[in-house]
Amino acid sequence: MAELVSLDGIKKACDVLYSNPDIIQTPLLCHVQNMFPKIDQDVDLYLKLENMQTTGSFKIRGVTNQMEHLPPEVRDGSGEAVTFSAGNYGKAFAYCMSKKGLKGLVLMPHTAPDDRVDMINSFGLEARKVPSHEIYEHVKKCVADGYILLHSFDDVNLVTGYGSIAMEILKVVPDPDVVAVCCGGGGLVAGVAAGLKLSGCKDCRVYAVEPTGAPTLYESFKAGHAVTIPGVKSVATGLMPPCAGEIPYKICKQYLEEVLLVSDEEMVESMKILYDRGLKVEPAGSAAFTALAQGRIKDVKGKKVVIVVTGGNITPPELAKLIG
Structure with missing residues (x-):
């Protein structure tokens, strides 16, 4: 898949991003399993906080690199x-x-x-x-x-920009066992998975997490090609494009372990759990955490598990309506 994304391309994207004062190398909270009673305490848990990124989500990483190639x-x-x-x-x-x-x-x-x-x-x-x-x-x-x-997810420059998240994870956790990332069009998880695998993390299991009401990558994996699903619906509006991107699909097919599904109700429950620990997270941003909290990710006992918390763009009234 070198013609789509390469480690050199991701490193060049990092150079572009880190020369831009708008890009934040977001915090990675370490060994935080004890913050969450619902999480198996034998897991070594890390949270990558892209909800603290400029504009409130990871998206500016990809867009900044996309702007470099206008x-x-x-x-x-x-x-x-x-x-x-x-x-x-x-x-x-x-x-x-x-x-x-x-x-x-x-x-x-x-x-x-x-x-x-x-x-x-x-x-x-x-x-x-x-x-x-x-x-x-x-x-x-x-x-x-x-x-x-300028496509909002099916763009290799977006994918390589998102790969910068993997590079930042590896600075702190050079040998993660599991990394879980939310998935809409697939660009983010494609970039993170490529960055990890191309950096030598061959045994790291990378999971994409989608809403049950918008399972486009899940169904694409079943079909063997990127599919369109009319009428997708979810409380996680950031995860409900009607199709998976062709470029992300090809990269994900090469590097992903599995696509997992979580319900709207489960994501809202995770939002409340995260909020109670001081983290304002939108529904889409809670998806990967939800997969871990609900036991969808198997074989995590004793493992280093990194959850990418992708966004916090939710207003106080919206948050109150969802979590009370």
Whole structure:
């Protein structure tokens, strides 16, 4: 899979990211199993806190690297970019584009909260809500009208940017046994898995975790190719694109141990557990922790288990509505 992602590519992405003052090398909490009574105390637990990243999620890592490889017509302002996002990618995209003084259009599903729309607009980009099941048709129409598509997950520059998380994990835990990562379009878990495996962690088991209502990578693994699932639905809006990315699927197929599923109710329970320990985490951000807490990850006794907590973009009213 060298033609898609390489260790050299990930290291170059790290150079790009760490030369940018907006990128934070987020904390990795070590040996924290005793914080969570529901977790098997024989597990050596680590939490990688991407909810503390700039713009509130891991997305800015990939977007910063994506910005380094902008098409010339977008970079010079002669053309306008279009993308699509339920929130976190759109926020990071708008933030990075505005820093460059560039304009763009972010198509959002009609279910996206209005505050996400307002936030993207505040960066000087246009956010436009469309019916969720029509979002790809709107993307195609925009491209036909002259917009340049910057994909929100099926992009190798995003994947290599996300690989920086693996590099940071390995600085602290050079020999993890298990790493669990949430999965929407698959770009994040593809980057983390590639970074770990290409760095020599051949025996590390990397798991993707999806909602039961949006199991696109799970079904892709069963089908043997990236699939589309109409009508995906989950409280974890960041994990419910209607398809798995072609590029992430190919990388995940090579490096992942398994795709695990968790329910909305289980993710909300994990949000409350994390909140009670001082961590504000959105539903999507709690997915990997949920897989461990619910016993979905097997053979963890005595193992070094790293959970990537991916985002904390949730307002106090939204949080109160979910966890009370």
